[in-house]
Amino acid sequence: xxxxxxxxxxxxxxxxxxxxxxxxxxxxxxxxxxxxxxxxxxxxxxxxxxxxxxxxxxxxxxxxxxxxxxxxxxxxxxxxxxxxxxxxxxxxxxxxxxxxxxxxxxxxxxxxxxxxxxxxxxxxxxxxxxxxxxxxxxxxxxxxxxxxxxxxxxxxxxxxxxxxxxxxxxxxxxxxxxxxxxxxxxxxxxxxxxxxxxxxxxxxxxxxxxxxxxxxxxxxxxxxxxx
Numbered sequence: 001x002x003x004x005x006x007x008x009x010x011x012x013x014x015x016x017x018x019x020x021x022x023x024x025x026x027x028x029x030x031x032x033x034x035x036x037x038x039x040x041x042x043x044x045x046x047x048x049x050x051x052x053x054x055x056x057x058x059x060x061x062x063x064x065x066x067x068x069x070x071x072x073x074x075x076x077x078x079x080x081x082x083x084x085x086x087x088x089x090x091x092x093x094x095x096x097x098x099x100x101x102x103x104x105x106x107x108x109x110x111x112x113x114x115x116x117x118x119x120x121x122x123x124x125x126x127x128x129x130x131x132x133x134x135x136x137x138x139x140x141x142x143x144x145x146x147x148x149x150x151x152x153x154x155x156x157x158x159x160x161x162x163x164x165x166x167x168x169x170x171x172x173x174x175x176x177x178x179x180x181x182x183x184x185x186x187x188x189x190x191x192x193x194x195x196x197x198x199x200x201x202x203x204x205x206x207x208x209x210x211x212x213x214x215x216x217x218x219x220x221x222x223x224x225x226x227x
Contacts, residue, residue: 001162001193002028002051007060009046020046021057022216028195030065030161033188035196035204038213044197045166047213051195052085052164053077065161082111086155090167092147094139100126101135104154111158118157125153129183145176152183163187165196169203181206 009021020043028034038044049055050062053069062069065084072080087093094103101122108118126132129149139147148168155163165184169177181203188194188208196207204210212219 001030001032001065002026002195003061003063004050005061007050007057007062009050009055009057019216021050024060024216024218026051026211026218028193030193031188031191033185033194033196033208035198035207035210036213036218037198037201037204037210039199042213043216043218044213046216047218048164048166048195048197052087053081082107082158084160084162086158086160086163088148088151088155088163088165088168090170092139092144092151092171094147094150096139099136099138100131100142100150100153103139103150104157107154107158121157122153125157126150128156129153143176144171145173145179148172148176148180149183152180156187161191162193162195165194167198168196169198169200177203 004024004026007021007024008019010017010019024043024047026047036044036047046055050057051064053064064080067080069077095106098106101119104122104125105118108121113121123132123135126135129152131146131149131153134142134146139150142150163184168184169180172180184194184196185206194207196204198204
């Protein structure tokens with residue numbers, strides 16, 4: 001699903017040039033579950049942005065589901081994100097004026113799915129994460145754990161083969177975090193590929209494979225030959 005070779009990314013700031021990714025090579029097969037840990041500024045978010053087609057490298061080769069990302073313009077990359085990648089963020093990224101059902105339906109509307117089908121898919125996804133009785137609730141009426149489950153339902157409804165989860169448990173208490181990880185593990189068992197970014201070793205331990213970022217370098221942390 002993810003095939004990166006020698007990815008380099010630098011940024012220019014007031015203090016000079018910062019190398020966020022240093023010759024990063026990453027291979028994640030379809031159906032895999034990889035957790036990447038690392039401290040603040042280690043390059044985790046930059047790596048996530050590269051996989052999510054939100055940024056371009058200075059050099060290196062990126063293949064996503066067999067497609068060469070360097071050959072795609074912005075419009076094709078946007079279509080690829082919508083069809084292939086589901087994003088889950090620490091901050092939930094829900095629209096507060098919309099209900100849980102409407103939030104889950106939104107990316108399906110962007111995709112062009114008809115109203116009946118996207119309503120059915122959203123309701124089924126919310127029921128799966130235990131929010132079948134919260135369809136009409138807005139984010140402000142939900143707990144943090146419930147809001148994150150809405151975000152996961154949004155991904156489930158879109159049926160994307162790849163999920164990028166950036167600190168999905170960072171704002172949650174241990175019980176809610178455990179529930180979220182249980183849902184992600186169940187999706188992975190159904191064949192969904194998951195790349196998880198986390199600072200929490202206990203959360204990372206629930207992934208099938210683990211690695212860590214250190215000063216822009218991706219290091220194996222577990223299975224031999226991970227990177």
